[in-house]
Amino acid sequence: MTSDHFLDSIQQQLVKKLPFVAYSKPKETLVKAILQSNSEVYVVEDYSEKGFVFAPFDTSKDAVLIPIKNSLSIECKHVITNNSENSQSIIQNTDSSKIHHINLVEKGIEAIRKEQFQKVVLSRCEEVEFLGVNPIDVFQKLLQSYPTAFVYCWYHPEIGLWLGATPETLLEVEGSRFKTMALAGTQKYQGTVEVSWENKEKDEQQFVTDFIVNNLKNSTINLKVSDVETVKAGSLLHLKTNITGALNFESSKLKQVLKALHPTPAVCGLPKEKAKQFILKNENYNREFYTGFLGELNFQEKTTRNTNRRNVENNVYTSVKNVSNLFVNLRCMQILKQNALIYVGGGITKDSNPVAEWQETIAKADIMKKVLQ
């Protein structure tokens, strides 16, 4: 399908107020969309469903599914963008949101010093003007600006319109093999990835790695943990560890693995339940789908393999694998009638500096603001 035809199809879906998701996986130019043919709200029951899942931060709330069955799947090799200018944001934060966030972080540090938990991820939501902007144009800008991210535009008339470009994989499963990552620690990119990190960032990232390894220990085999590396995500750098292995049960049990992982200390805290209760009680707004997860659930992928043995004709095997590609919903925004809500947060440990944490959220918000100008 041509780029124009693809963009026109998702635009029509939005005009007709029908659910859809358009997305591109990290480092791929292929852009896919799933267009639901009705406006029902389908919810995920047990993660054996096939479709695109959109799950909130709070696991007591429903995850929404755009099922493959009731949808049209389209794709195009490369979306061509006309409008490529990205200018710096001119939108200013108010003093009250700064004070509120700094107070929140101070409260988090105090709770850590009182040993209620070791890490908590605290966030805020920033409202910016979104007048006369076409969300599909913003999607195109996201694709162009953040090619190494999972870029998406998700819409359901009953739930809302979300756009994002996340650097974080929650879980990739292919057959029984899986990949995940521990991503945390932030600093601004200043022309090089050869940077040094403070202990605060090293610690907060290590919490995530340890949590993932501990929580996957019982359901996996051959767990491999990479060295920590510095990765670039837009104008930011993070610390990342890759974790790979094989699940020791079939993917029908994906539900348990997701329950063990989500929300990780990259977006919630440690211990998970205590940090989550602190977030729900103190953040003073609803994260909704921010720091939830999203992506392809149980897609059937055909792989054709020639065994290369001589004298054997038609020696081609086709196998079908169950594939899921799930990402953490970060660097995202929700589009309302005249405004966009940009969601940003950061990991707090005993060594956090509240003003630096505020500045980190500004840098993270800029990633979305850049595509709104």
Ligand SMILES: C=C(O[C@@H]1C=C(C(=O)O)C=C[C@H]1O)C(=O)O
């Ligand atoms: C919570 C966010 O990001 C997470 C927190 C990070 C941190 O505290 O340094 C870094 C990457 C993500 O794991 C966000 O982008 O809103």
